[in-house]
Amino acid sequence: MGQLRQPRRAKPYDEELGAAVTRAQDGDDAAFALAYRIVQPGLLGYLHGLVGEDAEDVASDAWLEIARDLGRFKGDGPGFRGWTATIARHRALDHLRRRRVRPRAGGTEQDVLNLPGPHNTHDQALESLSTERALELVRGLPRDQAEAVLLRVVVGLDGPASARVLGKRPGAVRTAAHRGLKRLACQLGVGEVDEGVTDEASPTLGKST
Numbered sequence: 001m002g003q004l005r006q007p008r009r010a011k012p013y014d015e016e017l018g019a020a021v022t023r024a025q026d027g028d029d030a031a032f033a034l035a036y037r038i039v040q041p042g043l044l045g046y047l048h049g050l051v052g053e054d055a056e057d058v059a060s061d062a063w064l065e066i067a068r069d070l071g072r073f074k075g076d077g078p079g080f081r082g083w084t085a086t087i088a089r090h091r092a093l094d095h096l097r098r099r100r101v102r103p104r105a106g107g108t109e110q111d112v113l114n115l116p117g118p119h120n121t122h123d124q125a126l127e128s129l130s131t132e133r134a135l136e137l138v139r140g141l142p143r144d145q146a147e148a149v150l151l152r153v154v155v156g157l158d159g160p161a162s163a164r165v166l167g168k169r170p171g172a173v174r175t176a177a178h179r180g181l182k183r184l185a186c187q188l189g190v191g192e193v194d195e196g197v198t199d200e201a202s203p204t205l206g207k208s209t
Contacts, residue, residue: 013038013077014076014077014078014081015077016034016038016077017035017038017039017077017080017081018075018076018077018080019031020032020034020035020038021035021070021073021077021080024070025070025071025073032067032070035080036063039080039081039084040059040063042081042154042155042156043059043062043084043085043088043155044056044059045150045154045155046085046088046089046150046151046154046155047059047062047088047092049138049146049147049150049154050089050092050093050096050147051092051095051096054095057095058088058091058092058095059088061091061095062084062087062088062091065087065091066083066084066087069087078156078157078158078161079161081155081156081157081161082155082157082161082162082164082165085151085155085157085165086164086165089165089166137184137187138150138180138184141180141183141184142180144176145176145177145179145180145183146180147166147176148162148166148173148174148176148177148180149176149177149180149181149184151165151166151173152173152177159173159174159177162177
């Protein structure tokens with residue numbers, strides 16, 4: 001049984017996203033709509049992991065703030081993903097504080113585990129999951145692991161960017177993501193995640209289109 005590795009691939013549409021954000025900052029409404037279409041699926045998936053069925057309401061609040069503060073953003077496409085994820089997380093935590101409930105352990109209604117790329121054991125195992133099964137497995141992870149996996153898999157952030165969103169050290173987020181993926185792998189009986197995973201390795205287990 002082979003080991004599971006996390007390949008480094010650019011998130012789809014990052015170059016297009018960066019260009020759209022630049023145009024949107026110059027007042028191009030169509031470019032802002034394009035940036036929204038690129039980012040929203042992953043952002044909504046992440047929020048489903050935090051607030052469940054209230055994700056769309058929280059996402060709406062987040063996008064109001066994103067639109068209001070867009071002129072303050074400086075960075076490229078991946079940076080915009082991280083910035084929007086940070087805003088969305090803050091709105092989600094505000095929502096949870098108002099409801100006085102703890103964040104759910106994870107999960108998303110989209111098929112976040114539909115994998116592109118080479119068919120190693122990592123891909124083969126996760127490609128076989130249905131959306132319902134993916135929900136069940138991710139939701140069953142400890143919260144820190146689930147959120148790290150969601151940020152890196154669903155939103156498409158690398159280790160350092162995920163750490164900035166969570167306010168943690170990159171090593172801690174890397175470890176949480178590694179343990180979460182390892183737990184999923186063990187549940188599926190496909191071997192172990194490579195112990196040599198680094199902060200630069202970015203899992204690409206889902207789509208954001």
